[in-house]
Amino acid sequence: MTKTNFDDALKQQLDTLPEEKHPERDLWRGVALALENEADTSTAKPGWRSGWAAMAASVALIAMVSWYSLQQPSGPTEPSAITGEALVQALSQQHEQQKQALLVEYTDTPALADNWQQQLDELDDAAAAIKAALAEDPDNPALLRMLQNVYQQQITLIERVHAPKWQRI
Template sequence: MTDNELRWQLRQLPREMEPGRDLWPGIAARLQPPASPRRWPWLAGLALAACLCLAVGLALTLRPATPAADPVADLVRREAAAMTLEYEAALRELQSAPVPEPLQPALATLDASAGEIRAAMAEQPGSLHLLDQLKRTYSRRLALTQRAALG
């Protein structure tokens, strides 16, 4: 069949066709949601109360400590505090060991450095660099103290 024959046949088709019956009532019936029986009306209220309790609990748990709190600074501050507690506990365990006289200036220098780093962290609470410096200073101090204790 050629293009001209196909076009001729298309022109012979009617422009509009009316369906044999009205289709809208069947379509409308399928669009409406099925009616469901209301078995437990109190369950919706219970679910709403549970969601409200969850939202209030999350809001209280996730609220910032201060209105303008910086989450990074808060995290760095808590990490430094935890690291300092662990460091001090480790030093208490090694405190009974005698420290040789030549190592005492190095230990004093490391202690002073740790104090300066903590003071700088009070001024710049979100500084990850200072947190890393504090960690390295504590590690060096503990390693030197352990070496002195073990001889």
């Protein structure tokens, strides 16, 4: 059978079909029953699946709001909030003071490791690299956290080398 013969045969069969087809029974009764059941289930106590879905949606909303609030720069309404290079400078200055105070405190205490000064210098090099990256992007929260982490590692190193937990009372 060729394409034109097929198309002609299909058109002829379509022309023999009735214009309208009526349902064999009344469908409105089923539609009304479905609408009533839907109204009953919406007022009923939610099942465990919808409870979990609501809980998941709540957690997602809280996470989004928290993330969004952390990403917002502080506005002019907060005069005490410092950002950018001033924040890096303040963090560095505070860390140096704390590090020097610890070193003075532990001058008479012998170190438990020989290479702790080398480790401290390596952490200083890491802090310098992070500061160089912060000079390009001073408000980068990931870099600021990295800098704080390196500073905390230095403080922890000094404390553990000179006064480990097993020696403290």
